[in-house]
Amino acid sequence: MPARDGLRPQRLYAVPRRQVTAALTAPVTRRLVVTDAGYSPASARFSVAPTDGARRTVVVICAGGSGWADVGGTRHRIGAGAALVIPAGTPHAYGASPSSPWTVWWCHLRGSDVPELVEALGSPVVPIRHLDRAVALADEIVGRLARDDDAPGRLVGVSGTAWKLLTQLIADRAAAPPPDDPLERAMDYLVSRLDGTVRVPELAALVGVSPSHLTTLFRRATGAGVHAYQTTLRMERARLLLTTTESTVSEIARDVGYGDPFHFSRQFRQLHAMSPTEFRSTTPR
Structure with a gap:
């Protein structure tokens, strides 16, 4: 999401080294311990200069905007709804896109089980299918x-x-289909066009299948059609903006593709049994 006034301030917390040392020899935490964590809004332009990676694994959750990462000599682009995971000891550098700086949550991890967990991911950049859950955990x-x-x-x-x-x-x-899969391409396109109108025939032509086949693919994967899936994405982003920014309901409505804030509020209430304002007031921030 672009930088705007009202984003929560940058936060950074580091566990004292003596506590980290003790945790790495204690039951449970010796398997995984968080040594540092933080939140950086778009306005903070969070970045890390080239480093050898030391002994900590880096996890970055991108909730808005975009960024880049050089990991082990390979350049990656990280967009909204993706995670960057850098194994310990891997040379790396990363930062926000100058034109659309990212909003990220991040943490550094150590522990005996971390390498196995990272290996299971298989790639430094991982698509996040449920962004609101990942952000809530981060x-x-x-x-x-x-x-x-x-x-x-x-x-x-x-x-x-x-x-x-x-x-x-x-x-x-594990649940993500191959990158050339028409369903995956269609889902990625919808994520990139939350603020626009997408017609099913046009989307089907874009990914090379018929409209009826695309609808079938969406129903098999999500239990609903293309427009219902887009509404789910929009509401997921709306919940994120309501809990991480001070943007008005009208601004959030525009950000997620609703020209009429009253229509947005009605849609939000139908899905959440409360208005956007009520959701914001009852959600811990």
Whole structure:
């Protein structure tokens, strides 16, 4: 999402090194421990200079805008709805796109089970099929670390949340069809056009199948048609904007493709049994 006034401020939390050292020898956390985590809105233009990667695995969740990453000598583009996962010890650098800087949650991980979890992902860039869930988990990691205390269960809870985040990414990766699959291409196109109108015949022609076949593919994969899937994506993005920005309901409606904010509010209420304003007021931030 483009930089705008009202985004929550950048946050950064680091676990004291003595606590990390202790956690790496303790039950549960020795398998996975979060050493650092943060949130960077588009306005912060979050980036990391070239580094050898040290002993920490890096996980970045891109919720809006776009960025780039050089991982082991290969350049990758990271867009909204994708995760960047860099194994420990891998030379890397990454940063926000100058024209559309990303909004990201990130964390650094260590522990005996982390390499196996990362290996299961198979690629540094992983598509996220349920962005709101991934963002909620990443934000929970940051929020838990923000509690500046030495409670014994603090790092255990953070580790559990990080485990959920990684296993969700693994599940998303396993469920994703091949990149040349017409369903995947159609889904990717809808993600990129949340703010526009998409006609089923045009989308079908774009991915090389008939409109009826495309509708069948969507119903098999999602249980609903193309437009229902696009509405799900729009509402997913709307929930994210309601909980991570101070944008007005009218601004969010435009961002997710609704020219009429009243129509957007009615659609939101039908799906969530509350208005966008009520959702914002009842959701922890």
